[in-house]
Amino acid sequence: MSEHQLRVDWPACTAHGLCAELLPEVVSLDEWGYPIVDGSVTSEVLALAKSAVKACPTVALRLIPSPPRPQ
Amino acid sequence: MTSATTALPTAVQNEEGLPPVVSQGPALLAGIGHGPGLHAHRDRIGPAPRLGAQELVELAREVDLRGRGGAGFPSAIKLASAARRRAVVVVNASEGEPASHKDVALMTCAPHVVLDGAAAVAHALGTREVHVVVPSELPSLRRIVEQALRERAIAGERLRVRLHDAAPRFVAGQAQAVLQLLAGRENLPVTARAPEAVSGHRGRPTLLSNAETFAHLGHLARVGAAGYAVHGTADEPGTTLLTLRGDGWDPEVREVAFGTPLTEVLAQDELTRPLLLGGYHGTWLRPGQLPGLTVSRKGIAAAGASIGAGVMLPLAQGWCPLVRTAALVDYLAGQSAGRCGPCRNGLPAMAEALQDLVHRGGPVARVEELCGLVRGRGACAHPDGTARLVASMLTRFPEEVDSHSLGTCRSGQPGMFG
Numbered sequence: 001m002s003e004h005q006l007r008v009d010w011p012a013c014t015a016h017g018l019c020a021e022l023l024p025e026v027v028s029l030d031e032w033g034y035p036i037v038d039g040s041v042t043s044e045v046l047a048l049a050k051s052a053v054k055a056c057p058t059v060a061l062r063l064i065p066s067p068p069r070p071q
Numbered sequence: 072m073t074s075a076t077t078a079l080p081t082a083v084q085n086e087e088g089l090p091p092v093v094s095q096g097p098a099l100l101a102g103i104g105h106g107p108g109l110h111a112h113r114d115r116i117g118p119a120p121r122l123g124a125q126e127l128v129e130l131a132r133e134v135d136l137r138g139r140g141g142a143g144f145p146s147a148i149k150l151a152s153a154a155r156r157r158a159v160v161v162v163n164a165s166e167g168e169p170a171s172h173k174d175v176a177l178m179t180c181a182p183h184v185v186l187d188g189a190a191a192v193a194h195a196l197g198t199r200e201v202h203v204v205v206p207s208e209l210p211s212l213r214r215i216v217e218q219a220l221r222e223r224a225i226a227g228e229r230l231r232v233r234l235h236d237a238a239p240r241f242v243a244g245q246a247q248a249v250l251q252l253l254a255g256r257e258n259l260p261v262t263a264r265a266p267e268a269v270s271g272h273r274g275r276p277t278l279l280s281n282a283e284t285f286a287h288l289g290h291l292a293r294v295g296a297a298g299y300a301v302h303g304t305a306d307e308p309g310t311t312l313l314t315l316r317g318d319g320w321d322p323e324v325r326e327v328a329f330g331t332p333l334t335e336v337l338a339q340d341e342l343t344r345p346l347l348l349g350g351y352h353g354t355w356l357r358p359g360q361l362p363g364l365t366v367s368r369k370g371i372a373a374a375g376a377s378i379g380a381g382v383m384l385p386l387a388q389g390w391c392p393l394v395r396t397a398a399l400v401d402y403l404a405g406q407s408a409g410r411c412g413p414c415r416n417g418l419p420a421m422a423e424a425l426q427d428l429v430h431r432g433g434p435v436a437r438v439e440e441l442c443g444l445v446r447g448r449g450a451c452a453h454p455d456g457t458a459r460l461v462a463s464m465l466t467r468f469p470e471e472v473d474s475h476s477l478g479t480c481r482s483g484q485p486g487m488f489g
Contacts, residue, residue, distance in 0.1 A: 010410070030413065030417075030444055
């Protein structure tokens, strides 16, 4: 099962918080409104993650394929 | 062995306004008694080494040479990654850390040892493009490098070098910040899309290391693996530069062989006090841990710390490690570039929570929470390094944390760290 990681470009992020609205399964917000990414993006929420990446007003989110798990 | 001790030009000063004392060392600092000139340098060690990329990578692998900027990344891997078309060489002599002076000391007392390394790496990578980044707050160092480059040009050892002046702030020496400076943008960290050895300056493979690392590469290329391993241990060959008491009253830069016991590096009374190892982004050690330790990446890692860029800060007599940490975090919060939200907001909050804990018995849970909130959430290592310092304070000094929580401080009492 392929997983993805959500990466934040921290200097670009200005805490709009759309990612947490669109992908609460993976993203919550800290006390200042910046995203806390918890865990991988599974295939079930991949479509939501893609919409969060597209919706980010400052283009601060990227989805990258997870490296293969070490055995 | 003749001994040589030299004080740096007065422009090379720490925050107390004192130049560090630099002692003669076994390898990189072996020739400082003869001055920084090219003639004396060539008389002593002969011509600059010229090796192919593969040879240099093999040598670096054989002695397990690590970068001396703090992260300890294997130089062989970096070299091998950068050994492609149109590589760029960047010598970083801008120490953002106020407690580190070893790169400036090396560049001042032995500029040709560093430049030989840069020339060897440039030759091995088949490039002529070399950049040297110097701290803008030390114009005297820029003049020393310019003079050294003139000497090389006159001697027919032309090395095409561009000098850059790094901004006087903690995060300016960070690799991505240096690449921004080279590109003519503000000297601040940005998010890395790829390691700079793969895609660095103008998207080209870039061998960016600090000045000491280049000096080791030049020395290694000249003397070979066996010659390099004359100093150090079988497991960790060679030497390393240390800055002792870099922000204190008697700062000192020393080159020591790996395996040297800390009892030979620190003064007797310093061994009875807590030690901040690895600088302001470093880790506290309790005095009880010090006598058994040697200058060793692996041994120090086993003690739960990191040698980092070789900064050793014994706590001053009568100071409380919590008060010192809180003051350092105040400074570090002010050094945030302010670009990444968690660092811009989290470090001042952490500084406040620490002041609250240390001076007003505030909750330690808030400090722990903020450590977790800033870790891994920035373009550079500044939030992580600050959290590491604070976390090590909480781990190493639980009794002191408890007494501060109760509004008292036990520091200065004899034997309290035993």
